[in-house]
Amino acid sequence: DIEMTQSPDSLAVSLGERATINCKSSQSVLSSSNNKNYLAWYQQKPGQPPKLLIYWASTRESGVPDRFSGSGSGTDFTLTISSLQAEDVAVYYCQQYYSTLLYTFGQGTRLQI
Amino acid sequence: QLQLQESGPGLVKPSETLSLSCNVSGGFINSSSNYWGWIRQPPGKGLEWIGRIHYSGNTYYNPSLKSRVTISVDTSQNQFSLKLTSVTAADTAVYYCARLRQASGQRLVDSWGQGTLVTVSS
Numbered sequence: 001d002i003e004m005t006q007s008p009d010s011l012a013v014s015l016g017e018r019a020t021i022n023c024k025s026s027q028s029v030l031s032s033s034n035n036k037n038y039l040a041w042y043q044q045k046p047g048q049p050p051k052l053l054i055y056w057a058s059t060r061e062s063g064v065p066d067r068f069s070g071s072g073s074g075t076d077f078t079l080t081i082s083s084l085q086a087e088d089v090a091v092y093y094c095q096q097y098y099s100t101l102l103y104t105f106g107q108g109t110r111l112q113i
Numbered sequence: 114q115l116q117l118q119e120s121g122p123g124l125v126k127p128s129e130t131l132s133l134s135c136n137v138s139g140g141f142i143n144s145s146s147n148y149w150g151w152i153r154q155p156p157g158k159g160l161e162w163i164g165r166i167h168y169s170g171n172t173y174y175n176p177s178l179k180s181r182v183t184i185s186v187d188t189s190q191n192q193f194s195l196k197l198t199s200v201t202a203a204d205t206a207v208y209y210c211a212r213l214r215q216a217s218g219q220r221l222v223d224s225w226g227q228g229t230l231v232t233v234s235s
Binding site: 001031034036038040042048049050051052055061093095097098100101102103104105106107108 | 176220221
């Protein structure tokens with residue numbers, strides 16, 4: 001299995017400031033055939049299901065505000081929220097969808113104000 | 114607008130079988146480009162893959178649960194189902210059903226049900 005490890009486990013950021021969450025995979029999720037990173041980011045607010053924010057490591061899902069951005073390649077990835085809003089308080093998960101047998105999630109990062 | 118809705122008992126006794134269904138509306142479960150999956154989340158913890166299925170019957174299960182899990186599709190009802198046998202307290206979780214869309218040879222979860230809490234207790 002590909003293990004996904006996020007850091008930090010929790011994070012407190014002031015409103016309007018930048019938030020950065022890291023995700024590391026135990027093996028590369030970059031496909032050599034199409035040069036795509038099979039890495040997604042999800043946001044989960046209390047009492048709600050997760051919501052897809054970013055896929056291919058850096059492509060925003062339709063409707064996701066542009067303050068959310070993703071970067072990285074291979075085994076190291078970052079989710080950045082450029083200017084934190086109150087509604088961004090949530091738990092964020094990275095997930096690899098590279099391994100056909102099992103798509104795995106990171107343990108989650110709790111983001112607070 | 115695709116909607117997924119889980120249904121099933123909220124309480125299951127230890128050693129018995131957990132059975133859930135996911136009704137799909139606003140889309141067709143026999144779409145060749147989609148898989149349909151189950152993911153669970155123990156209270157206060159992270160997300161765990163259970164497995165996924167294509168309407169053709171092709172399935173992938175989490176190896177750690179494979180011996181106890183069956184996912185099936187009912188195209189006539191536009192729904193898919195989860196069975197988990199020999200449950201213990203460790204299987205207590207919110208169970209989500211989800212759609213996985215085509216993503217260059219793999220699949221990406223892009224829609225989720227609201228989730229249903231299943232508690233394993235006598």
